Amino acid sequence: MKSSDSTLVHTETGSKVIRERQTAEAARTKGLSRKAKDNLAGYLFISPWIIGFLGLTLGPLLFSLAASFTDYNITSKMNFIGLENYKRMFTMDDLFRTSLFNTLYYVIFSVPLTTAGAILLAVLLNQKIKGMKFFRTIYYLPAVLSGVAVYFLWMQLLSPSTGLVNTMLGWFGIDGPAWLFDPEWTKPALLLMKMWSVGGGMLLYLAIMQGVSPQMYEAADIEGASPWQKFYHITLPMISPIIFFDVITSTIGAFQIFQEAYVMTENGSGGPGNSLLFYNLHMWNNAFEVFNMGYASAMAWLLFIIVMILTAVNMKLGKRWVHYEGGDGK
Amino acid sequence: MSSMTAPKFYETKKFKDRVRLSFVTLLLLAGSTLILMPLWWMISTSLKSPAEIAQYPPTFFPKEFNFNNYIEAWQTAPFTRWALNTLFLATVGTIGSVLVNSLVAYGFAKIKFKGRNALFVLVLSTMLIPGFVTMVPQYILFSKLGWIDTYLPLLVPAFLGSAFFIFLLRQFMMGIPNELIEAAVLDGAGHLQIWWHIMIPLTKPALITVAIFSFNGAWNDLLGPLLYINDESKYTLQIGLQTFKGTVQTQWHYLMAMSVTVLLPVVLLFFFFQKYFIEGSNISSGTKG
DSSP states (O other): OOTTHHHHHHHHHHHHHHHHHHHHHHHHHHTOOHHHHHHHHHHHHHHHHHHHIIIIIIHHHHHHHHHTTBOOOSSSOOOBOTTHHHHHHHHTOHHHHHHHHHHHHHHHHHHHHHHHHHHHHHHHTTSOOTTHHHHHHHHHHHHHOOSHHHHHHHHHHTOTTTSHHHHHHHHTTOOOOOGGGSTTTHHHHHHHHHHHTTHHHHHHHHHHHTTSOHHHHHHHHHTTOOHHHHIIIIIHHHHHHHHHHHHHHHHHHHHTOOHHHHHHSGGGOOSGGGTTOOHHHHHHIIIIISOOHHHHHHHHHHHHHHHHHHHHHHHHHHHHHOOOTTOSOO | OOOSSOOOGGGSHHHHHHHHHHHHHHHHHHHHHHHHHHHHHHHHHHHSOHHHHHOSSOOSSOSSOOTHHHHHHHHTTTHHHHHHHHHHHHHHHHHHHHHHHHHHHHHHHHOOOTTHHHHHHHHHHHTTSOHHHHHHHHHHHHHHTTOTTSSHHHHGGGGGOOHHHHHHHHHHHHTSOHHHHHHHHHTTOOHHHHIIIIIHHHTHHHHHHHHHHHHHHHHHOOHHHHHHOOOGGGOOHHHHHHHHHHHSTTOHHHHHHHHHHHHHHHHHHHHHSHHHHHHHTOHHHHHHO
């Protein structure tokens, strides 16, 4: 496959749209049936998405699949090298294994922590307390703050001697670690930073909790249920579809970790002892530092496969514990 | 409650509830302090002198307020230019995002066409594809098109729809009665007119949500400009902040002053449109409708 294929897809759909537009005009004059008109109108309205899907998602995906079997490096011609890139990943590239391990570590800890944190926060924020609007605003605020400024802020907060985090730990007599300078503590440091903005996920849970009818809780009260029993038997089943949705999307999100490591380590190097060399950082370095596009494409496809398998596993497991109000397990 | 003997006050449910709620309030207050502390730290550091920042143990309140830090930090680089660039990209991208996603969502919500449901499932499934998977080939595509070092790779995708926003707006539009549209069709209106004159005004809250999220996304985008922009005069604020890392790494007072400045519009936007932020993340109510 040639490198310009995705471009081709792009222009082809472009002219298709023009053709569709012309037929639409013809239809108006000739007076097509309502059904045909609706079909045309429908495709026209969604055509930006179709162009985007073909040009920015499907085309690139197929292109990178093809490129993953080549030694493509942008300047030279592509040579077909079979499974060489994939072989290299597993047998020759130690950093690949490191980066995969770091990423899985981050996913395994961040997904349960943020999900549980968001649920806990939602439960706390779902009580009848004065000033609740104020609390909700405060807890949600960090979720809108992102980008380089926030990473710099956390580099400052996590500074070993003069940072806020270790200062506060000091109040409790705890000698805080060197965080971003200690390979053992770099990933926990990023998890801590992630937990600061856990309020973003909280809103989803809060919204669905507020939809639970108060009568259910009142009935439970009459039977003398404890707050924990009410949570376990009423709230948890009601919010399980959202937990399910949250786990899937945050797993995919956690696999994308890159910017934090790129900004917070020297020249995007991956931190002390490569402890913050995440999968995407390694892929980025291969693609845009040494322009090893073939290899980076193979890495991209492996990532795609891993994420799809995990999503499928999540969906399969979800059937066991997700409770839908319709009740028939679908 | 049992009526055999009058329960003592501290045994009543009312009392227990009150204790529980006081406890929750205290917990939330402590949590709020923890959430706000980093922001206070940023502001406080941005006003300190370098000597005070290096001081151990650190101070919570700056001894003197060096507002000059802000002016000096702004002057260390062409920040005015970068701010205008960012504003341009965020504004144009937001307009594209609002119009196009609304158009596509209308198609999915209110026009019956062949394969509509299958295509919508496809829209949803693209949300499962990590952006990093398509990043490398997209870069190759844009470089073949000669778009490197232009704003096109940052703007064009905004005009081609995003699955999340399409989903959000479609859910919102599904809740608008079809009778309205049928009546307009009888009056001889085309879909484009219906979209503009009926749908746009009726979906305003959802559109504002999309606008805020797009603007925020573009304002905070580091990856896009990092990949596609080389020329310093075309930098955005996020890239501009990045340059601090290499050149003036230890000048935390400048770094924090610029960080506060870059975050300020986002914070103002948040407080101004708070209601919509809270609604925007609220997809769950959409899925039910």
